[in-house]
Amino acid sequence: MAKRAVVFRSKYGASKKYALALGRMIQAEVIENDGLTPQLVEEFDSIVLVGGVYAGKITGLDFFRKNAVDFSSKRLAVFAVGAVPDSLENTEDLRKRNMKGRLSSVPVYYGRGAFDEAVLTFVDRNLLSIVRKAASRTAPEKRTPLDNVILGTTEPVSWIDESYLSGVAGYMMEE
Numbered sequence: 001m002a003k004r005a006v007v008f009r010s011k012y013g014a015s016k017k018y019a020l021a022l023g024r025m026i027q028a029e030v031i032e033n034d035g036l037t038p039q040l041v042e043e044f045d046s047i048v049l050v051g052g053v054y055a056g057k058i059t060g061l062d063f064f065r066k067n068a069v070d071f072s073s074k075r076l077a078v079f080a081v082g083a084v085p086d087s088l089e090n091t092e093d094l095r096k097r098n099m100k101g102r103l104s105s106v107p108v109y110y111g112r113g114a115f116d117e118a119v120l121t122f123v124d125r126n127l128l129s130i131v132r133k134a135a136s137r138t139a140p141e142k143r144t145p146l147d148n149v150i151l152g153t154t155e156p157v158s159w160i161d162e163s164y165l166s167g168v169a170g171y172m173m174e175e
């Protein structure tokens with residue numbers, strides 16, 4: 001049987017929840033991104049990175065971009081976790097922005113995470129208030145999906161749903 005790993009980078013816990021659920025579904029070892037080493041990666045046949053989306057960037061990808069590990073013989077996938085509603089356009093946009101160069105053929109899946117302003121760091125809260133001000137000054141028809149979420153989400157909310165994992169789980173179980 002293929003030896004699988006789910007690697008996650010999670011700031012506020014949503015990606016961690018998805019990573020733990022996916023690990024159970026595909027019988028994979030679940031590892032924090034910070035603990036990754038090229039030697040550890042060598043042990044696995046297939047790896048999924050689960051990472052939160054911040055300002056359009058999927059976190060945790062740097063290890064896969066920069067390390068001199070040969071991924072060509074491994075099955076890789078990315079599961080991005082964000083606040084924007086799921087759509088083909090959003091996933092395609094994330095793929096284009098984040099999966100360049102050697103990662104361009106790695107498939108990207110998406111699941112909606114959670115949002116609770118009260119737990120944000122000082123820096124994130126400031127960033128959010130800047131983005132929210134800008135969004136409120138943008139004409140409604142020109143607002144992005146993220147603008148709409150930021151303007152419309154003032155109470156803590158969780159959109160976490162394990163059914164988002166079915167695509168990536170199926171892909172990882174193919175081998």
Ligand SMILES: Cc1cc2nc3c(=O)[nH]c(=O)nc-3n(C[C@H](O)[C@H](O)[C@H](O)COP(=O)(O)O)c2cc1C
Binds near residue numbers: 057
């Ligand atoms: C400062 C900030 C920027 C964010 N940027 C985006 C974004 O560009 N796109 C998106 O879909 N979600 C965005 N989010 C929402 C997070 O991706 C969402 O809360 C997710 O659940 C975070 O996952 P984590 O808890 O595993 O880090 C942002 C959240 C914060 C606090």
